[in-house]
Amino acid sequence: MNEQAARNRGRTASEKTQRIVVTALVVVSVALVFVASAVKSYLPLFFVWIPQLGIPVFLSRTDPRPATPVPSAASDAPAATPTEPPAPAPTDPPTDA
């Protein structure tokens, strides 16, 4: 139970970081338009694509990875993916045959 709560806390913190970074990158994107106006050049407009591209790059790196199947003879059960509801925890830990 404590382990589950700790995991949830970690997950929330990670999501909070993601939200802050995404918001910051959006703000930087908008700010660069005003920079273009301030320096009277279209070049900063091309740089807007950098923070915008940074959003998917950052989220790809920080999104929780889907569980991958462990190459073990102990279990033939498919790994849980984000598209599937988590399987109920087995009552007994799997043992090697």
Added chain:
Amino acid sequence: MIRAVASLSWPVLDRVHFGSTFAISPHGVGIAFGYLLGSWWVLREGPKRGVKEEHASSMLFWALIGTIVGARFFYVSGHLSEFNSFTDMLKIYNGGISLIGGIVGAVAFAYPVMRRHHYRFLQVMDSAAIGLPFGIFVGRIGDLVIGDHLGKPTSVPWAFAYDGGHLSGFSCTGNVCTETLLQGLHRHTLEITPQVARLIYPTGVVQTGDGVHQTAMYDFLIAGSLFLFMYLVMASKPRREGVLIMTFAIWYGMGRVITDFLRVDKRWLGLTGSQWSTAAFAAVSAFVLVRWAIQSRRRPPPPAAAALRTAAPSGATTSFTPPAEPGAGRGGVP
């Protein structure tokens, strides 16, 4: 001095030339980049809503073709008098596309694929609800670079003042750029110089300002704020299927209805084609959302849904709708 500091301006760049025969439009690059990054969101959000990644990729491929066809078709339909032949209509590289047409075309071309894989329409559209504003947010940069969608003259502090370069759709001589818009027998003329902007109406009335409304920038800000709202607020907890895409339709639709009044564009019964279509989508979406809200107040939630709601973790970022297993027959809208 105050005006110089307050107003927005930069030299525009219509094309990036490579040699004498080849050129790339930043507008096109923006659209391609916007579609690419918007698609990334669909591939991220789709699996959370039960849409398999390979099916989402297939839908995105057909949606890309639909975007090109729809964007051009809607533009040509609304500006028929600008084209002399059918071949001219096909020359998409000369410019002239409609964003709303692109979205409609994308949905129309992707729809058969989503039905073939037995997905629900709103299930797939919700997967695109964050990607759509993000794609527009990215794509509008191209419009800003080329100085597209310049609107009516204004002297507001954020007016866009022309600062050199060839404005797309304008004929420029020295520092004076002129665009003529024919609507039936009526002729509007928009003249922009670094000092002043003038719009001459068919009646002879002249509207002047220090600059013009940069409506592409308004759209950029609307899409950016909508993206943040969808990402930070709407996707932060489980919601009924369809709520996300209808929120997009209402927010973006109302934004376009308001900002299109500032555009110099062809109108039918006082509204542009984009205003008619986005107003219709926004009205239908608002009607459905209000209806659902009233229904949910009248009816207590079913026990299973209530149990799910209590069990949902606080950090859940998306609504999890039990996926209709592809090939397992049609799933009903919950």
